[in-house]
Amino acid sequence: MxxxxxxxxxxxxxxxxxxxxVGDEFLFGDEYRFVCNMDTAYRSKQGSLYTLDSLVFFVKNTHTKHTDYMQQARALKLxxxxxxxxxxxxxxxxxxxxxxxxxELLAPTAAVSGAPPPHLHHMDAPSEDDVEEYRPDDPSFAPSKRSRLDDAMVDVGASAAGMAEYEPVEMDASRMISFIKERERPIRDRNSILLCHNKDFQEILTMLTKRDEEKKxxxxxxxxxDRQQSNDRYDEKRYWKDHDTEDPHSYKPKDMLAGKGKADVTRASHSHHSHRQSLSMVPAPRSGTSLLSAAGQKGAKVEGGPPIILVPSAAQTLLNMYNAKEFLEDGVYVAADAKNKKPEVVTFHRKMGRPKPVKYEVRDKPTALSPKDWERVIAVFVLGKEWQFKDWPFKDHVEIFSKIMGIYLRFEDDSVDxxxxxxxxxxxxxxxxKHKRHxxxxxxxxxxxxxxxxxxxxxxxxVF
Structure with missing residues (x-):
C-alpha cells in the first residue's frame, strides 16, 4: 500500500x-506497517520527496506555530x-x-518490512478489471479497491530473496506489467504541445498578407x-533628333527662325504637348509666354518664379519645412527636427525624371502669398483638417483641389479612420x-x- x-x-x-x-517502523493500528524514513509520493516544491516520519510529525503538529514546529523537527533531525x-x-x-x-507515484519496493505474507503462495494474478480500476495518478482512489493489486506489488518488491523463492509472483508481476503497458496512452505528444487553444492568429496572417501585397x-x-523613365529618355532623344539637335536647351524651332507668326509657334507648342514628360513642362502657353520660356530653355525666364508646394505649418506632421527638402529632392524621409529655426522658404531642385534640375519652393504660410504667388502653387500636403484651408482665396474644397493637387502623406500602419x-x-x-527607408x-x-x-x-x- x-x-x-x-x-x-x-x-x-x-x-x-x-x-x-515501534523501533524504525510506523504501525498504523493493526493493519499496516511501514519503515519510518521511507519516501512518500508527495514531492516538495523544492524538488525532494517527503519521508513518512516527517509527514507523520507534521500532521500531528498542525496546530503548532510554524516556527515552533520547525525547531522541534530539527531537534528530532526530521x-x-x-x-x-x-x-x-x-x-x-x-x-x-x-x-x-x-x-508522484513510487514503486513500493521495500515499503513493508518483515517476511512475505503467508498467502503469497496462493496469490492470484490481478485480473484485467483490477488493472483497469487501478489509477495511480488518483490518490483519492479508495485503498480497499486497490488492495489486491497493491499487495501484489508490495510482495513482488519485498526483497530479492523473496523474488527468487516465489517464482509465481514473478510471473504475476510480468503479467501485471504487460497489462499496464497494453493500456498506456500518451497524454501529450509533440503536436498537442504545439497546439494553442483559444488562440486565433488570423489577425497576424491578415497583417502579413497585407504587407506582402503592399510590398509587391x-x-x-x-x-x-523605371520603365517609364527609360521610355521618356528614349522619346526625348528621338524627338530632339528629329529636330536636328541633341540638346533640348539649345533648340529653337525652325518656324521661329524662319520668322513665322506667333500662331505657328503656338501650334508647335501644342505638338510638343505629346512629349510633356521628356520636356518637363506643359507646353500650352497661357498669357502669351513663348515656347522657349515654357520649355525651360537657356536664358528663358518664367514670370513670377518657380513652382510652389505648400506643407503644413505644424511641427508634428509627417512633412513640413524641416524635412521637405530631403524627401522631395533626395527621395529619403527623415523625421522632422524642430530644434533649428524654421525657414520662411525652402528651395530644392527636382532631379527625378528630369535631364536638367528644376527649381521648386516649399512654403507653409498661405496667408503670406500674393495673387501672383498663388498662380505658382501647384500642390499642397493636407492634414485632413478643415482649418488648414481657412482664409484661402477659394470658394471650397472642390475649387481648391481642381486647381491645386492635394496629397495626404501617411504611414502605412496608421489607422484608416x-x-x-x-x-x-x-x-x-x-x-x-515606418522603418523601410529604401x-x-x-x-x-x-x-x-x-x-x-x-x-x-x-x-x-x-516649368515643373
Missing amino acids: DPLSILREYTMRSDLESIKQ QTVTFIDRKALLDYLEGRVQNTDAI KAEELKEAG SAKIVKQWNVKIISLS QDRTAVLQFWDSLENFICARRVNI
Whole structure:
C-alpha cells in the first residue's frame, strides 16, 4: 500500500492516535506497517520527496506555530515541511482536495518490512478489471479497491530473496506489467504541445498578407516608373533628333527662325504637348509666354518664379519645412527636427525624371502669398483638417483641389479612420513605411507622377 494514502485515510478519520512508532517502523493500528524514513509520493516544491516520519510529525503538529514546529523537527533531525508546501499538503491530507500535482507515484519496493505474507503462495494474478480500476495518478482512489493489486506489488518488491523463492509472483508481476503497458496512452505528444487553444492568429496572417501585397505593389510601381523613365529618355532623344539637335536647351524651332507668326509657334507648342514628360513642362502657353520660356530653355525666364508646394505649418506632421527638402529632392524621409529655426522658404531642385534640375519652393504660410504667388502653387500636403484651408482665396474644397493637387502623406500602419475626411476630397493618398527607408523613393516617384498628370491635365503654363 502507498503510505501517503494510508496516512491521508487516518488523518481524514481523525485516527492519528492509532499511528505508533515501534523501533524504525510506523504501525498504523493493526493493519499496516511501514519503515519510518521511507519516501512518500508527495514531492516538495523544492524538488525532494517527503519521508513518512516527517509527514507523520507534521500532521500531528498542525496546530503548532510554524516556527515552533520547525525547531522541534530539527531537534528530532526530521525533514521539515516548508511553509510554501504547508497549506497544500494539509488540504490534501485532511481531504479538502482530492488530488494535487505534487503527488508522484513510487514503486513500493521495500515499503513493508518483515517476511512475505503467508498467502503469497496462493496469490492470484490481478485480473484485467483490477488493472483497469487501478489509477495511480488518483490518490483519492479508495485503498480497499486497490488492495489486491497493491499487495501484489508490495510482495513482488519485498526483497530479492523473496523474488527468487516465489517464482509465481514473478510471473504475476510480468503479467501485471504487460497489462499496464497494453493500456498506456500518451497524454501529450509533440503536436498537442504545439497546439494553442483559444488562440486565433488570423489577425497576424491578415497583417502579413497585407504587407506582402503592399510590398509587391510598390515594387511593381517602381518597375513601372523605371520603365517609364527609360521610355521618356528614349522619346526625348528621338524627338530632339528629329529636330536636328541633341540638346533640348539649345533648340529653337525652325518656324521661329524662319520668322513665322506667333500662331505657328503656338501650334508647335501644342505638338510638343505629346512629349510633356521628356520636356518637363506643359507646353500650352497661357498669357502669351513663348515656347522657349515654357520649355525651360537657356536664358528663358518664367514670370513670377518657380513652382510652389505648400506643407503644413505644424511641427508634428509627417512633412513640413524641416524635412521637405530631403524627401522631395533626395527621395529619403527623415523625421522632422524642430530644434533649428524654421525657414520662411525652402528651395530644392527636382532631379527625378528630369535631364536638367528644376527649381521648386516649399512654403507653409498661405496667408503670406500674393495673387501672383498663388498662380505658382501647384500642390499642397493636407492634414485632413478643415482649418488648414481657412482664409484661402477659394470658394471650397472642390475649387481648391481642381486647381491645386492635394496629397495626404501617411504611414502605412496608421489607422484608416484618420483618412476618412481625406477620402471625401480629390486628394492623392501616399503611404510610407515606418522603418523601410529604401521604399521612400517609390513614394516620392508616386508624388511626382501624380503631380505631372495633374498639371498636364490642366495645361498649367509653368516649368515643373
